[in-house]
Amino acid sequence: MEEKLDIITIGESLIELSTPYSLTNAECLNKYYGGDTLTTAITALKLGSKAGYISRIGMDCFKDYLLESWQEAGLDISHVKPQKGINGIYMLALGQDCSEKQLYLYRKKTAATNLSIEDISPEYIKNSSIIYTTGITQSLSISARETIKYVFKLAKENNVITAYDPNYQSLIWSEEEAKEAFEDIAENTDILFLNIKHDTKVLSDLSSVDNIIKRLWDKGISTVIVKTDAEKGYYVGSSGKVEFIKFYNEEKVDDTGAGDCFNGGVLHGISAGMSPFKAVHLGAITAGLQVQGIGAIKSIPEREEVYRIFKGQND
DSSP states (O other), rough: OOOOOEEEOOOEEEEEEESOOOOOOSSSSEEEEHHHHHHHHHHHHHHHHOEEEEEEEETTTTTHHHHHOOOOOOTTEEEEEEEOOOOEEEEEEGGGGOOOOEEEEEEOOOOOGGGGGGOOHHHHHHHEEEEEEHHHHHHTHHHHHHHHHHHHEEEEEEOEEEEEEEOOOOOTTTTHHHHHHHHHHHOOOSSEEEEEETTTHHOOOOOHHHHHHHHHHHHOOOOOEEEEETTTTEEETTTTTEEEEOOOOOOOSOOTHHHHHHHHHHHHHHHHHHHHOHHHHHHHHHHHHHHSSSSSSOOOOOOOHHHHHHHHHHH
């Protein structure tokens, strides 16, 4: 039997090319890797979870770099399938004094768009504690959307916790497509992450956070976490009550991947036995430290720093 994993995420990886300058003036770009579900997996891993990743990657010049980097980090990549094709790329430029952020994304017809049910091992899913994905993964292709629907149903039937973030972006697909994709998996979702600015208007016609949470509870989603920039914190609805938890830090250098990093911190906390409320507190600290660096994954903080602050605030 395969080793039991705390968290498995499903999605696409991307090559990250970043600079603290503008792309016009930059003489070189720093290479790393990113992707929303990958950022979540690596965050949970760095905090102490056993994490796995399901994806397809292209057999281009970046393949060996990606696989070797993930193996070195300790990520289980036994269900990452290399295939002919390319990997997506995004270029991140922060501009003068990190205040003029530019993000350029190239992800059409990549290997990840071929993600299919054939890539899913039922035993791998059953032998995990939490399965996590996003609307970004569903948007890759029809086969990717069918795969996520299959995985969530399989997980639910086997008492594996399912977690989902719509991560809605209008450049990727329409609001109607995002709504339909959410409905595919809503009845089999246990934990839902929402950004009040981008996601709640897509999934609900309500404006009140309390009403949004209660409606999603009625759908059978037991834990709902809503991020709100205006109020600088997170609403957490679980076990019939709602609590508000403030951002750990309001100052930032680069917020690329911050929401995905937050999700990783929360899922790590839940897999470690914390209540959703404590787990969100841990996630807030993790994301608050991550935004002090540049890039999605290379700025994820170490476990020792996160837990030192977390324990200090909970003693």
